[in-house]
Amino acid sequence: MSEALKIGIAGLGTVGAALVRILSERHEALAGICGKAIDVVAVSARDASRDRGVDLSGVKFYTDPVEMARAADIDVFVELMGGEGDPALQSVRDALTSGKHAVTANKALLARHGVELATLAEDKGVLLNFEAAVAGGIPVIKAMRESLTGNRIQRVFGILNGTCNYILTQMEKKGISFEECLAEAQRLGYAEADPTFDVEGNDTAHKLAILTSIAFGTKIAADEIYLEGISNISIEDIKAADELGFRIKLLGVAQKTETGIEQRVHPTMVPKDSVIARVDGVTNAVAIDADVLGELLMSGPGAGGDATASAVMGDIADIAKSRPGYQYGPVLGRPAASLQPYSRARMRSHEGGYFIRLTVEDRTGVFASLSKHMSDNAISLESIVQRPGSAGNGDKKTVILVTHATMEASVRKAVKAIGSEGYLADKPQVIRIERPAAGA
Ligand SMILES: NC(=O)c1ccc[n+]([C@@H]2O[C@H](COP(=O)([O-])OP(=O)(O)OC[C@H]3O[C@@H](n4cnc5c(N)ncnc54)[C@H](O)[C@@H]3O)[C@@H](O)[C@H]2O)c1
Ligand SMILES: N[C@@H](CCO)C(=O)O
Numbered sequence: 001m002s003e004a005l006k007i008g009i010a011g012l013g014t015v016g017a018a019l020v021r022i023l024s025e026r027h028e029a030l031a032g033i034c035g036k037a038i039d040v041v042a043v044s045a046r047d048a049s050r051d052r053g054v055d056l057s058g059v060k061f062y063t064d065p066v067e068m069a070r071a072a073d074i075d076v077f078v079e080l081m082g083g084e085g086d087p088a089l090q091s092v093r094d095a096l097t098s099g100k101h102a103v104t105a106n107k108a109l110l111a112r113h114g115v116e117l118a119t120l121a122e123d124k125g126v127l128l129n130f131e132a133a134v135a136g137g138i139p140v141i142k143a144m145r146e147s148l149t150g151n152r153i154q155r156v157f158g159i160l161n162g163t164c165n166y167i168l169t170q171m172e173k174k175g176i177s178f179e180e181c182l183a184e185a186q187r188l189g190y191a192e193a194d195p196t197f198d199v200e201g202n203d204t205a206h207k208l209a210i211l212t213s214i215a216f217g218t219k220i221a222a223d224e225i226y227l228e229g230i231s232n233i234s235i236e237d238i239k240a241a242d243e244l245g246f247r248i249k250l251l252g253v254a255q256k257t258e259t260g261i262e263q264r265v266h267p268t269m270v271p272k273d274s275v276i277a278r279v280d281g282v283t284n285a286v287a288i289d290a291d292v293l294g295e296l297l298m299s300g301p302g303a304g305g306d307a308t309a310s311a312v313m314g315d316i317a318d319i320a321k322s323r324p325g326y327q328y329g330p331v332l333g334r335p336a337a338s339l340q341p342y343s344r345a346r347m348r349s350h351e352g353g354y355f356i357r358l359t360v361e362d363r364t365g366v367f368a369s370l371s372k373h374m375s376d377n378a379i380s381l382e383s384i385v386q387r388p389g390s391a392g393n394g395d396k397k398t399v400i401l402v403t404h405a406t407m408e409a410s411v412r413k414a415v416k417a418i419g420s421e422g423y424l425a426d427k428p429q430v431i432r433i434e435r436p437a438a439g440a
């Protein structure tokens with residue numbers, strides 16, 4: 001058997017602690033599979049004395065992860081601290097610069113600095129592996145970088161944040177409040193250190209930016225994403241969606257359009273009978289429309305210590321096995337230097353169906369006015385439903401409009417015009433509808 005692969009792990013939180021435990025429990029099996037032992041020789045964490053339920057005897061402890069990244073006695077630097085800035089950035093940079101392979105689960109870091117780090121890894125002839133950064137345990141990076149080689153991808157979309165999907169599912173199935181669901185997701189180790197990254201959609205956007213780059217061969221463009229989170233989704237929206245035959249999911253969508261590449265993250269209504277609508281809890285799903293293959297749909301655990309550590313373990317095993325083809329070379333599926341500039345399709349030109357929920361004064365003429373504004377903007381309605389106002393809003397009426405496919409710009413114009421009529425009692429709620437292809 002060859003010499004052991006020496007691992008240094010920075011960050012011993014939910015994922016780091018799970019990884020140390022799994023590498024220890026599976027030590028012999030992994031050595032058999034990889035042809036060499038995978039030994040954790042160093043760790044870095046904020047608190048050396050904390051009991052994490054894992055045996056770290058004989059493992060060198062560093063208070064400074066950057067110092068560990070530069071240490072001569074490790075072969076692979078595993079970054080599991082999080083955060084788009086230092087020390088995550090500096091430590092991964094320094095590990096690659098000093099000729100070490102790096103593995104990270106940090107999508108925030110890659111969404112900002114992925115191209116720079118990929119270029120560095122390729123220049124140095126080392127690997128930068130990041131399967132855990134997108135859709136947790138689902139092997140989507142591997143599938144796109146390797147198995148779909150030669151396919152042209154038209155669209156990639158999915159449920160990319162376990163915390164949000166857990167919250168939306170629990171709110172719907174158990175009627176639990178948003179705040180309670182979020183607290184539970186945090187307790188289960190799904191949420192980011194700052195959970196606003198989850199609920200405001202930033203985490204989904206980070207993952208989508210990475211997928212877009214790999215799918216379309218463009219530079220990572222995280223700031224070009226149209227972004228809406230789930231914090232303003234109410235139980236009322238979830239119930240209305242249910243009655244109309246939909247579920248609400250936070251989707252990340254990247255697709256080629258005539259005007260460029262559209263990247264968007266927002267709450268989305270999907271038909272209840274679609275597969276994606278039935279993806280519940282912390283489970284993620286990624287759908288890829290590829291021209292040779294057709295539609296691929298993968299689903300599985302998107303967050304949590306073990307699921308994420310599973311993806312990190314696969315990345316480390318790939319390094320141990322010196323997998324041909326990726327030992328050197330294109331970290332983002334093609335050489336970083338050949339990535340094209342990203343060309344953004346404007347959101348106003350997005351075309352799709354819309355759900356519009358309005359709380360209106362209960363007076364005559366409102367229905368006629370709503371219909372007029374819709375037809376003035378060439379919006380054709382699939383349905384219009386009126387019902388009594390919600391609790392505390394008894395003298396008002398709720399009106400729900402569902403449109404056929406129309407342009408975003410038309411919907412924005414119509415909603416603005418309706419807002420100036422003076423009969424709205426609340427901010428309008430607009431949720432886009434996505435109708436997945438047959439398989440998803
Ligand atoms: N938890 C998940 O389900 C999940 C899934 C996929 C990806 N990720 C990503 O994995 C990474 C880790 O996530 P986590 O959930 O384990 O987070 P966590 O907050 O549980 O753990 C992070 C650990 O890093 C340590 N750390 C932070 N700064 C440090 C420093 N300067 N020096 C040494 N240690 C430091 C913290 O003390 C903490 O123990 C993040 O990038 C996260 O986005 C997490
Ligand atoms: N906070 C993230 C972790 C996995 O990337 C989520 O909930 O999906």
Ligand code: NA
Nearest residue numbers: 131134136138
């Ligand atoms: Na993954």
